[in-house]
Amino acid sequence: MRRAAAILSASLLLVSACSNEAPPIDAEVAPEPAAATEPALDPVTGLKMAGDWEIVRANCVACHSSRLITQQRGTSQQWLTMIRWMQKKQNLWQFDPDTESKIIAYLAENYPPSDAQRRPAIPPELMPPNPYSVEK
Ligand code: HEC
Numbered sequence: 043m044r045r046a047a048a049i050l051s052a053s054l055l056l057v058s059a060c061s062n063e064a065p066p067i068d069a070e071v072a073p074e075p076a077a078a079t080e081p082a083l084d085p086v087t088g089l090k091m092a093g094d095w096e097i098v099r100a101n102c103v104a105c106h107s108s109r110l111i112t113q114q115r116g117t118s119q120q121w122l123t124m125i126r127w128m129q130k131k132q133n134l135w136q137f138d139p140d141t142e143s144k145i146i147a148y149l150a151e152n153y154p155p156s157d158a159q160r161r162p163a164i165p166p167e168l169m170p171p172n173p174y175s176v177e178k
Contacts, residue, residue, distance in 0.1 A: 088108055094148045
């Protein structure tokens with residue numbers, strides 16, 4: 043008999059513990075804090091899903107991780123310089139002007155210069171000579 047009472051009070055305890063955790067029925071669901079301002083991230087590439095992000099996905103992740111893009115920051119001019127460098131040195135294809143300006147606008151808007159950015163790349167003419175270079 044005492045055992046049954048113990049089980050009963052234990053299960054009463056459990057029930058009351060559970061009901062304590064249940065939210066009030068009329069509780070409002072709090073909005074996601076950043077949702078309104080920050081665009082969501084594409085789960086595959088990590089690119090911000092805003093504006094023309096799909097054009098960037100279509101043209102910019104074939105050769106390297108999208109992380110190279112999302113960790114980089116720059117003005118329109120800096121992004122253009124990176125694209126020109128890849129076109130000259132890394133076989134990046136040419137874009138028609140409309141596509142190119144959409145890509146640059148997306149990048150400059152979503153990955154603009156910030157305090158925590160990497161240092162700019164050293165211009166080639168300021169690099170020390172590379173004894174192993176195969177380029178003339
Ligand atoms: C045809 C291949 C190719 C495509 C397509 C390509 N890249 Fe690159 N990109 C490269 C290579 C190669 C590197 C150098 C990778 C390394 O250093 O490991 C690079 C490096 C980068 C870097 C790092 C630059 C730095 O200074 O560290 C960024 C940022 C970048 N690419 C952005 C882009 C963007 C934006 C696009 C789309 C417009 C793009 N890439 C499309 C080949 C490509």
